[in-house]
Amino acid sequence: MISFDNVSVTYTSEKEMALSQLSVEISEGEFICVLGKSGAGKSTFIRTINLLQPVTKGTVHVSGENLDRLSEKETRRLRTEVGMIFQHFNLIPRLSVKQNVLTGRFGQKKAFENLLGLFTKQERDLADYYLEEVGLLPFANRRVEHLSGGQKQRVGIARAMMQEPSILLGDEPVASLDPTTSKNIFQLLTRLHEQRQLTTVINVHDVELAKNFATRILGLKDGKLVFDGKPNQLTTKVYDDIYGHDIKSETFASQIK
Amino acid sequence: MIWFRKRLLVYLIILSVAIFLSAKQAEFSLISLFQLNNTWDFIQRNFWPIRWELLPYLLEQSLVTLGVAFLGTFAALVIALPVSFLAAANTSVSKFGYFTIRSSLSLVRSIPEIVFGLVFVVSLGLGPFAALMAIFLHNVGVLGKLISELVEAADSGPQEAMKSVGSSRRIGQIFAIIPQIWPNVLSHYFYRFEVAIRTSLVLGMIGGGGLGQSLMNYYNSLAYESMATAIVIIMGLVILVDVMGGIVRKRVI
Known part of the structure; x- marks a missing residue:
């Protein structure tokens, strides 16, 4: 489904590599959580999958396509197959919940249809369906600024699902939410993943969430893959590998138990 | 004295020199300042009684x-709205386009409305249309610059989200940026509208019609009471637009 072959990413502003010779295969239907300290390359990793970040060296394949060789039009088509949710939700202010969800369809429509808001009955029903899925149908006509953080992320998820993607990416989707809301969001993501065999790749800070919900965990440190395994293979040593000795291992040790 | 650095002293000297030179250029004199009394005298003696019978005509x-x-x-x-997207660093088509449009906007903006007005009164003829064109041109420059700065300062998050759903660059920018900056666009617009009312008065004085022309005619024929009536109406007009702008902006936010 997704394969990284010797991928490196260097930002022009920095000397160090954000990703360094990373190779990994992700199969269809996996639910992957990516762990790592801030600056470990988690965001860069996720963002190379939908080409928000181009790679410097190596190749990434998504659904059998080499991302290196895509024209702008093909890139846009690929992005319609990859949904993404963000830490700060990135919703469009002043639009309603439902209008925001419908923007998920933008990549699949003509410019004038988007400009004039010409959506088919089918698309509007689909928006309602996903709003129901994320529990926000009663809020469909409310402006997004008036929602809580958790609700905003649900709108973000509905917008991504509106693309009817085969892959769902999450760039720290719960980092600005409280623990209970974070758990609810992960439960929702698991449900969507199970219903549709959606390949899901999510960055997360909270090890406990990763352990409870992921089918596979990747650990990044300084742009390198230092762990790739099942949640039950996470040991204190693995934590040290991912987070380094500078962080108190006891805190994490207590989290794995 | 922790707030004060040596550099402040240098600034203070530069500022003092600038104030001194400006005062000299403007022929500022304390003695004349005491003659402000005369102004008040002039107003009291000539601006009263206001001639209300002119009201229908002046309205x-x-x-x-x-x-x-x-x-x-x-x-x-x-x-200005579409042009500002071409004049913003984050949404322009190319570096060359960005610089060309930015500098054209600066150029248009650097020419005062009264200069445009003087030219148009000659080329288009006396009357409000010359004033209209002068105000239009100058404000394309001003609003283009102000809005392009709003575009540059807009949060990039929604733009990234639009990119990730596969939307085209332009559509993504329109949806991710305009809703964000809309209240500020309106507030800039209403301020410029208010300024334009005052400008159109000045343009009226050089033959652009409207209240400004009446005001100038009264002044030239020493009909100060009539002039006072016009001034009252101008004040009302500016306040009206200010209040209207406030209401619209409140509704939008």
Whole structure:
């Protein structure tokens, strides 16, 4: 489904590599959580999958396509197959919940249809369906600024699902939410993943969430893959590998138990 | 003295020199300042009683002023909004395009409306249309610059989200940026509208019609009471637009 072959990413502003010779295969239907300290390359990793970040060296394949060789039009088509949710939700202010969800369809429509808001009955029903899925149908006509953080992320998820993607990416989707809301969001993501065999790749800070919900965990440190395994293979040593000795291992040790 | 650094002393000296030189250029004199009394005398003696019978005529003229200011700035907004996207570093088509449009906007903005007005009165003829064109051109420059700065300062998050759903660059920018900056666009617009009312008065004095022209005619024929009536109407007009702008902005936010 997704394969990284010797991928490196260097930002022009920095000397160090954000990703360094990373190779990994992700199969269809996996639910992957990516762990790592801030600056470990988690965001860069996720963002190379939908080409928000181009790679410097190596190749990434998504659904059998080499991302290196895509024209702008093909890139846009690929992005319609990859949904993404963000830490700060990135919703469009002043639009309603439902209008925001419908923007998920933008990549699949003509410019004038988007400009004039010409959506088919089918698309509007689909928006309602996903709003129901994320529990926000009663809020469909409310402006997004008036929602809580958790609700905003649900709108973000509905917008991504509106693309009817085969892959769902999450760039720290719960980092600005409280623990209970974070758990609810992960439960929702698991449900969507199970219903549709959606390949899901999510960055997360909270090890406990990763352990409870992921089918596979990747650990990044300084742009390198230092762990790739099942949640039950996470040991204190693995934590040290991912987070380094500078962080108190006891805190994490207590989290794995 | 922890707040004060040596550099402040240098600034203080530069500022003092600038104030001194400016005062000299402006022929500022304390003695003349005491003659401000004369101004008050002049107003008291000549501006009273206000001639209310001129009201219907002056209200009609104020519609001309209002029309010139509104259409001039609104047409400028319609042009400036798309142009500002080409003049913003984050949404421009190319570096070359960005610099060309930015500098054209600066150029248009650097020419005062009264200069445009003087030219148009000659080329288009006396009357409000010359004033309209002068206000329009200058405001394309001003609004284009102000809105392009709003575009540059807009949060990039929604733009990234639009990119990730596969939307085209332009559509993504329109949806991710305009809703964010809309209240500020309106507030800039209403401020420019208010300024344009005052400008159209000045343009009236050089033959651009409306209240300004009446005001100038009264002044030249020493009809100060009539002039006072016009001033009262101008004040009312500016306050009206200010209040209207406030209401619209409140509704939008």
